[in-house]
Amino acid sequence: MKLKLDKKDFIPFLQSLMDEYDLFAPVRLAEGVSVYKKIDRPEEVDLSIRNTQKPAKEIFFPQSETMFRYEKAEKENRVTSTEEIRRNRVLLGARPCDIQAFALMDQVFAGKDYTDVYYLNKRKATTVIGMGCDHPLSTCFCSSLNGGPFHREGSDLFLTDLGESYLVESLTEKGMTFQKNKFFEKATDNELALAKGIEEKAAEKVKASVPVDGIEKRLDAMMESPYWDRVQEKCLGCRVCTYLCPTCHCFDIVDEALTKKGRRVRNWDSCLSSLYSQETSGHNPRPTNRERTRQRLMHKFNYFPKNFDRIACVGCGRCILYCPGHFDIRQTIKEIQKG
Numbered sequence: 001m002k003l004k005l006d007k008k009d010f011i012p013f014l015q016s017l018m019d020e021y022d023l024f025a026p027v028r029l030a031e032g033v034s035v036y037k038k039i040d041r042p043e044e045v046d047l048s049i050r051n052t053q054k055p056a057k058e059i060f061f062p063q064s065e066t067m068f069r070y071e072k073a074e075k076e077n078r079v080t081s082t083e084e085i086r087r088n089r090v091l092l093g094a095r096p097c098d099i100q101a102f103a104l105m106d107q108v109f110a111g112k113d114y115t116d117v118y119y120l121n122k123r124k125a126t127t128v129i130g131m132g133c134d135h136p137l138s139t140c141f142c143s144s145l146n147g148g149p150f151h152r153e154g155s156d157l158f159l160t161d162l163g164e165s166y167l168v169e170s171l172t173e174k175g176m177t178f179q180k181n182k183f184f185e186k187a188t189d190n191e192l193a194l195a196k197g198i199e200e201k202a203a204e205k206v207k208a209s210v211p212v213d214g215i216e217k218r219l220d221a222m223m224e225s226p227y228w229d230r231v232q233e234k235c236l237g238c239r240v241c242t243y244l245c246p247t248c249h250c251f252d253i254v255d256e257a258l259t260k261k262g263r264r265v266r267n268w269d270s271c272l273s274s275l276y277s278q279e280t281s282g283h284n285p286r287p288t289n290r291e292r293t294r295q296r297l298m299h300k301f302n303y304f305p306k307n308f309d310r311i312a313c314v315g316c317g318r319c320i321l322y323c324p325g326h327f328d329i330r331q332t333i334k335e336i337q338k339g
């Protein structure tokens with residue numbers, strides 16, 4: 001059954017979620033700065049943000065995360081875990097591209113070879129309420145990567161903004177448990193027709209136009225290509241594209257220690273940093289921007305598909321929107337395909 005949530009009930013609805021769950025949703029922190037964060041007041045939530053600047057991956061893989069604390073005491077050394085999920089969580093209003101990226105992150109952090117409890121515990125405790133993109137940006141190319149502005153894979157519930165209300169679809173068992181929320185009502189046939197029209201219009205705007213088929217094989221033959229000299233010219237090495245990418249997951253672990261106590265922290269890192277690949281001897285296998293730019297693209301379009309059978313890009317367009325050098329990954333893909 002498809003339901004709806006009247007917008008006049010939106011704040012009480014959020015409050016009802018917060019009574020039972022830790023709620024995470026999009027928030028505008030300042031002009032042009034938007035993130036997903038834990039909500040303290042329902043009024044903070046802003047579902048009109050088209051695609052937040054920072055991706056939703058932060059909910060499961062924070063930019064900086066204390067893994068544990070340690071202390072050297074008189075008689076014994078103490079190690080205290082910091083990973084405490086006291087309440088179940090709801091992630092509200094995540095866009096289809098960010099949600100599709102969770103499936104990629106799951107393969108890295110919760111795949112068959114390796115399980116990362118920090119990621120997995122948060123992931124398991126979270127119900128994902130996705131939201132269709134009725135006004136996709138000109139930089140969005142999710143439809144070229146098995147996604148789309150109303151792609152529902154990975155959502156437990158899914159919202160469509162109908163203007164006066166939200167259409168609410170339950171897609172999984174987890175999602176079904178929300179159906180009895182007192183603010184939901186049955187959607188009318190007119191509202192279902194309206195939702196269909198909105199979805200079709202959005203799909204029109206983001207047609208599959210970036211040719212990714214066969215890119216992995218093409219890159220196999222390009223390791224030593226002079227193309228990398230040219231492509232790196234636009235990159236300043238600022239790393240913004242990797243930090244804001246919903247699928248990038250490089251991290252570094254550091255101990256922040258005082259004399260008798262300290263903490264171990266995991267921080268986002270980037271393959272575009274020269275220090276990232278520098279070895280203790282001082283040797284750096286990726287000594288220039290050329291090798292580092294190549295690595296970024298090889299990882300997304302060759303190594304990841306080889307390991308996990310899918311491309312590590314969901315077409316969210318953030319790396320295009322926020323790159324100070326106007327590096328457009330869509331153009332790069334096209335150039336690689338042309339050879």
Ligand code: SF4
Pocket residue numbers: 234235236237238239240241242272319322323324325326327
């Ligand atoms: S955002 Fe642009 S300039 Fe910065 S590292 Fe990425 S490609 Fe290079």
Ligand code: SF4
Pocket residue numbers: 241244245246247248300312313314315316317318319320329
């Ligand atoms: S590579 Fe760029 S377009 Fe692709 S998912 Fe990352 S930020 Fe989005």
